[in-house]
Amino acid sequence: MFTGIVQATCEVTDIYKKDGVTTLEVAIPDQLRANLATGASVANNGVCLTVTQIANDRVFFDVMEETARLTNLADLQTGSWVNIERSLTFGSEIGGHILSGHIHTTAEVIELSQTDEHYDMRLKVDPKWMHYILYKGFIGVNGCSLTVGQVDGDSFWLHLIPETLRLTNLDKAGAGSRLNIEIDSQTQAIVDTVERVLAARFGDQ
Structure with missing residues (x-):
């Protein structure tokens, strides 16, 4: 599980493609590699990915075909920057909201509005x-x-503050970019429950 508080943006230093799987090589700084195994x-x-190898400051992740198809990891190239967050540990502060790391869909950036006062x-x-x-929500x-x-x-x-832009790769997203979307699980559960109750009560009317 994750909190949605990005800890760093890290460079994809290489991409290895084989049948059915793509391996990402990502340069992750020392402080984020502490106790990483x-x-x-x-x-x-x-996207929740499993560490498959660690070599100095390089961390490797395998991406299956289905994951690549459903997310923007398929769009990555050598030199791309990805938002990185280690998994939530007991006692950690939850500054955002609980995320599972399972992407529901992607969204297309269709408009940007940027001034000295805002970045929308x-x-x-x-x-x-x-x-x-x-x-x-x-x-x-x-x-x-x-x-x-x-x-x-x-x-x-989305109305983005300068700190979000500084700490994440959202400032690199231009018109036409695909961004990974994870729906809030509590919102989804409430909406689905209400819809089922209403369908059961009024479905035959």
């Missing part, structure tokens, strides 16, 4: 996910715990 879970752009980003997703994306975007802004049809806005 093979088999540990680390979020890369919000509009994202478009498959309409079937929009009833889980609520104004002022939580959402995971590339592994970042963020608050949803205005919701409009099949899109929603």
